[in-house]
Amino acid sequence: MWILFALLAAISAAVVVTLSKAGIKHVDSSLAFAIQSVLILIVSWSVVIVQGNLPDVSRIERRVWIYLIIAGVVTCLSSLFSFRALKLGNASQVSPITNASLLFSVILAAVFLKEKVSWQVIMGALLMVAGAIIIAVTKE
Template sequence: MWWIYALLSAVFAALTAIFAKIGIKGVDSDLATAIRTVVILILAWSIVFFKDAIPNLVGLTKTNWAFLILSGCATGLSWIFYFKALQIGKVSQVAPVDKASVAIAILLAVVFLGEPLSLKTALGAGFIILGTLVLVL
């Protein structure tokens, strides 16, 4: 089931690039990121309220809070740089380079989370990096 969510994430990420490229024409990329963030904020909290997940807030630990805040900071910086790259580059180049994050996430998961690195996963990450280099160079 996880792969269905991952595939949907990929589809919406692809749409994000297309919609963003059209939407940032003539707009400051930081302003565009801020507008996008407000939309996401409203959407995310609407889902939380709809699912009645607010009571779960009290169960969050200090570690949960710290790493969710760090994740939010990383997401925000990623979006700021992504929108700036989209504004000055082509979607066909920016989006694939952005997806090098997959290979970076694999490496970080091995180093920091102790996840095993199979030959298949290492080859996949390597091909992502190779593909990224082909597009950049």
């Protein structure tokens, strides 16, 4: 089931890139992100409430709060950087570079989460990064 959700996330991310690029043509990238962030906040808390998970907030451990807060700050920075890159570049070139995060995710998962990483995963991640670079430097 995780593969289905991962594919849905990938498709959603592609739609977000396309719509965001269209939306920031005549708007500052930070302002565009702020507008989207308000909607993200409303939708995400609505899902929590509808699923009945709101009482779980009080049961979250302090260490988990720290991880989630830091991840939230980094998510904001990532989105701000992505929006700025989209403002300055073509979506078809920016998106592959931002998705080079795959390689960094593999490295961080191995170092900090102690996940086992096979040579196939490393090779696949390197090939994806190489592909992203080729796409990004291609002249139109």
